[in-house]
Amino acid sequence: MELIDVIVLVVKILIVLHIFLIGAAYVVLLERKVSAWIQDRVGPNRVGWRGSLQSFADVLKLVLKEDIVPGHANKFFHFLAPVISIAIAISVWAVIPFCSPFTVFGVEIQPTIAPNLNIGILLLLALSSLGVYGITLAGWASNNKYSLLGGLRSSAQMISYELSMGLSLIGMMLVMGSVNITTIVAQQGGYWFGWLPKWNIFVQPVGFLIFLVAAFAETNRAPFDLAEAEPELVGGFHTEYTGLKFGLFFLAEYGNVILMSALMTTLFFGGYHLPWVEDLPFFKDHTGLLALAQFGALFVKALFWIFFFVWVRWSIPRFRYDQLMNLGWRVMFPLALLNTVITAIVLAAMKSS
């Protein structure tokens, strides 16, 4: 690696970290504002213009709170659990492409931290499969009955839905013939019949639907947020966490919401592609402007899904645990398998005809 590569990499990591942190802060605010709007309240409106700095005030408060580790807790794992959660929530961003490559000061920039990985999506799935440990260890190390039950519940839920999530993507991989995220996004840049964007949602609607439901369960969001069902389990796995340690779990949850929204956009809705507009001859010479426009497109598409996450949370009641496990194992899993088989047979028939 040349020195310039190292500098570019460090700058990219810092930018993505800031997108992650500021994004999560504003998604929290968005959630509070939207929930207020849905429930006909005002929502946070004191800190900054219309409450726009509320999340930063909250973070400051969390940092300055006392760190309480219960006497019976396992100190080391109590410390390790939030670190695992946040480390995974951050590191999965390494494979998400933000726009097409562009040139600055004669240096070509790949707007992904690790572009063109042969195993792109699988790396993301592998990293996020480690997220179970953060939650399980938090529950176990706290030595609290609510925590342990919450942690156990949510880890059983996460592994159940991880199956459907992996399986729902196989139909998409069959169509694309790749798991390289850079290739997948590039292939979605074309058009069918000359006008319909080649987005995977049009060929894999069932796969997308399963992925969407699994994404809700993976992020432990309502209606699948049984791990922190307040009436029965208090705070679930983070009952015994205070201050910023709790804040890191919170940050990881919202970071995962943003990640899942960006991932759904990337895999099923053409990623950063801005259909029709990006083919204008004007953008041929202005790759920097094109990159900016594409980042805007990714942002808007992801924002829709983030809003969807919030909207669902404040509209739908929580599942019961048996309903949740039945849905995961007895509906989603066979449906995803069927989707895979049908996709493969249709593709084979299309090839031979």
Added chain:
Amino acid sequence: MNIELVLFLVLGLLAVVSALMVVSRKSPIAATMFLVMHFMALGGLYLLLHAQFMAVVQVLVYAGAIMVLVVFVIMLLNLGDEQSLSEKVTKRETSGIALSMLLGGALIFAVTRAVRPHTSDAAAAALNNGTIEAVGKALFTTYVFPFEMISLVLLAAAVGAVVLTKRHLV
């Protein structure tokens, strides 16, 4: 020093140290977490061998699935710290040490005798052997029979898991 050598030394050391920690920790949960760390270091070592798919499967299956089961089992059985059972099992300990030394000797023998492709042709071929496309091609042409056998093994395991826990499920 090139980057691959540095990475090999770091990951190799991490793998060996975490493996030693696995067998020396008293708390079963700590041992488990060191095993997870060991598997991740192994994944990194696979990457250095250009086996990209294997690397990610190592993390996905071992660290992400099998160790979750181990953690569950430890939590479900509520295993405390290892008690001093050692007075009773000296026979087991000695036979364990003897067996592991035997295994170690066999491994050293096998590794030193292994044919290592030093030619640049073989190295160039190995570069692309680890991609997911190459694995798919090999799995469904040369190794299609073992692949089908795996389904039977998995079927047997599924039936076994249900039978073992069935009496609790009625």
Added chain:
Amino acid sequence: MIEQYLPAIAMILAGVGFGIVSVKAHEWLGPHRMTAQKLTTYESGMEPVSSAHERFSVKFYLVAMLFILFDIEIIFMYPWAVSFRALGNFALGAMLLFIVTLFVGYVYIVKKGALKWD
């Protein structure tokens, strides 16, 4: 090839570093006034009874076990999906046989009621 993966490794290290630094900073910045009451386990205002580390339902174990089995099945499907076009109908047949075998196992599990939660 390893150069491609270095940025991903760097990102993982950045994530771990961020976590450790923020937790340590928090431990250092916050007040430290421990009392016996604060150190007790939270149990909704009741006196905590016994340790939380008790035995739990075997169902969680079963779920984890079945997860491993089907996870391995799915992992075999990734290389198949990627090289599907190059491999043709023989691979499709092989994979269908694989899926059918495991689906038999799945049906057995469902019929035995192993996935029933109540």
